[in-house]
Amino acid sequence: MEQSRSRDIITVVITAVFVIGYMGLTNSGLFSLTNLLNIHGDTAFYIDQTIGVWILLIPTVIFMFRDKESLIDIGFMRGKIFLQLLVGLVLGIVSIIIFTIISVITGVEFFMGLRSMSFDFGSITLTLFHALLTWALVEEIIYRGHLYKKVKNITNSMWAAVIITSLIFSAKHMFSFDNLHIFLPMAFIFGLLCCICREKIKHCSLLSLIIAHSVNNMLMYT
Secondary structure, three states: OHHHHHHHHHHHHHHHHHHHHHHHHHHOOOOOHHHHOOOOOHHHHHHHOOHHHHHHHHHHHHHHHHOOOOOOOOOOOOOOHHHHHHHHHHHHHHHHHHHHHHHHHHOOOOOOHHHHOOOOHHHHHHHHHHHHHHHHHHHHHHHHHHHHHHHHHHHOOHHHHHHHHHHHHHHHHHHOOOOHHHHHHHHHHHHHHHHHHHHHOOOOOHHHHHHHHHHHHHHHHO
């Protein structure tokens, strides 16, 4: 039991350091996958926003393979897909309302993507599809999926897992925004919301959280 706990601690530390370190290197310009491969232009942008994001999953995939864990083990559910999707959509709308209220109070604009978003059906569909398959998918698998399970196993506490994984999620965003005194607490609050919903709301699976996350990202980054 103690050996398993120690292994889980090492897993959490390595994953957190890798993700935060990778984000620091890429956002500071010290590392770029496309520069390494000598790829430029629009192709470079799309690679950075897809493969460049999926790289963050490397430790998680390795550790899941080592521990013989399935997607079900980390929070995905079989069946009742419509209910999972509906829960995710509702959570996404609720989180947008919460962030909009905080935006009005603080005067900080969260949903910058609204400025450049084209509101035709094709553009919105493509943007949402991209959001689903990149940051939302990757971050939910890492933070609310694999890391959450490991921290909960280590601490035997739901609330410890909620707080610790939300702190790691927030720390990852320190390289992504200005106004860090606003955005880091917001990332922490979003992490808390997702973890609590996963535990407390029926039919809220990792798929639901990916949907909610993608709705937020679509408005924030587009």
